[in-house]
Amino acid sequence: xxxxxxxxxxxxxxxxxxxxxxxxxxxxxxxxxxxxxxxxxxxxxxxxxxxxxxxxxxxxxxxxxxxxxxxxxxxxxxxxxxxxxxxxxxxxxxxxxxxxxxxxxxxxxxxxxxxxxxxxxxxxxxxxxxxxxxxxxxxxxxxxxxxxxxxxxxxxxxxxxxxxxxxxxxxxxxxxxxxxxxxxxxxxxxxxxxxxxxxxxxxxxxxxxxxxxxxx
Numbered sequence: 001x002x003x004x005x006x007x008x009x010x011x012x013x014x015x016x017x018x019x020x021x022x023x024x025x026x027x028x029x030x031x032x033x034x035x036x037x038x039x040x041x042x043x044x045x046x047x048x049x050x051x052x053x054x055x056x057x058x059x060x061x062x063x064x065x066x067x068x069x070x071x072x073x074x075x076x077x078x079x080x081x082x083x084x085x086x087x088x089x090x091x092x093x094x095x096x097x098x099x100x101x102x103x104x105x106x107x108x109x110x111x112x113x114x115x116x117x118x119x120x121x122x123x124x125x126x127x128x129x130x131x132x133x134x135x136x137x138x139x140x141x142x143x144x145x146x147x148x149x150x151x152x153x154x155x156x157x158x159x160x161x162x163x164x165x166x167x168x169x170x171x172x173x174x175x176x177x178x179x180x181x182x183x184x185x186x187x188x189x190x191x192x193x194x195x196x197x198x199x200x201x202x203x204x205x206x207x208x209x210x211x212x213x214x215x216x
Contacts, residue, residue, distance in 0.1 A: 006125050009036045009051065011044045011070070012059040012086070017109075021057070021086075024114030025121075032121060041065035048078075054125060055082040055104075057117070060089040068094070071101045082124045086112060095138045099202045105130035127172030129204055139204055156194065163190050164210050167203055 008025070010018050022034045036051050038044035041064050044056075056074070060067035071083050084105040085098060098106055104124040107116060111134050120130040131139060156164065159180070166176045173191070177184040195201060198209055 006032045006055065006121060007035045007051075007053045008032060008055055008057060008121065009038065009044070009047060009053040010034060010057045011038045011041075011062070011067070012057070013039045013061070013063050014059075015039065021114070021117065025118060028114060028118055032118065039063070041067075041070050044070065053081065055084055055121060057121075058083055058085050058087075060085065060087040060094060068097050068101070071098060071103055075102050084117075084120055084124055084130070086117065090135060090138065092138055095135060096201075099139070099204070102202075106135045107132040108134050110134070127174070128170055129202075131204060136204070139202075140208065156197070160190055160194055163187060164194065164206065167191075168207050168210055 010021055012018050012021075018037045018039070022037065025032050025034055035053060036047045038047050039062075041062055058067050058070060062070075067085065067087065067089075071085070074081055074083060082105075083103040084107065085103055086107050086109055087094075088109040090106070090108045090110075095106060105120050107120055107130070111132055116132065120132075123130040162180060163176055166179060171179065173187045174184050176182075177187045180187070191203070191206070194206055198206060200206060200209065
């Protein structure tokens with residue numbers, strides 16, 4: 001994706017937060033443009049009818065709907081649209097649900113600042129997942145809980161090991177496909193098999209497992 005002009009929509013019901021975030025982004029960058037704001041799910045989907053963002057900055061607690069449902073709808077209907085959650089609602093259950101949906105990033109409002117948010121936007125647009133430190137700790141707890149309750153198969157084919165290794169390097173599926181001479185869908189299929197074997201749902205959990213257990 002061309003990162004010279006990243007188009008962003010902010011979805012948050014706190015006007016001061018939206019204003020502060022827009023100002024911070026626009027004052028720091030020439031490559032990121034806020035093309036719209038919405039204070040509810042209804043307003044966001046209306047805005048989406050006339051706007052084509054590259055990424056949405058999504059709060060979870062909205063007055064008319066839950067950000068989880070918005071994320072699920074977007075991943076079903078517009079899978080190419082990147083989702084970066086910025087929210088104070090960061091329980092284990094919420095993070096787990098968002099990982100299952102397949103969002104690209106999650107930052108806690110409590111521990112965020114404009115520089116982190118800008119870094120996250122650029123990272124996600126370039127094809128990398130981005131999770132704040134506190135969110136990563138929650139993901140770690142989720143992984144540990146799963147490891148205790150699930151019987152994990154850790155036998156991998158050579159191609160699966162190659163894919164895991166390239167994921168550790170931070171490469172997205174398309175670049176992994178190019179590197180290995182495979183179709184992107186084939187890489188995604190292999191990743192799904194790896195997730196099934198490990199009893200997990202995300203690339204972040206897979207990388208964490210691979211590093212901790214030295215499977216590469």
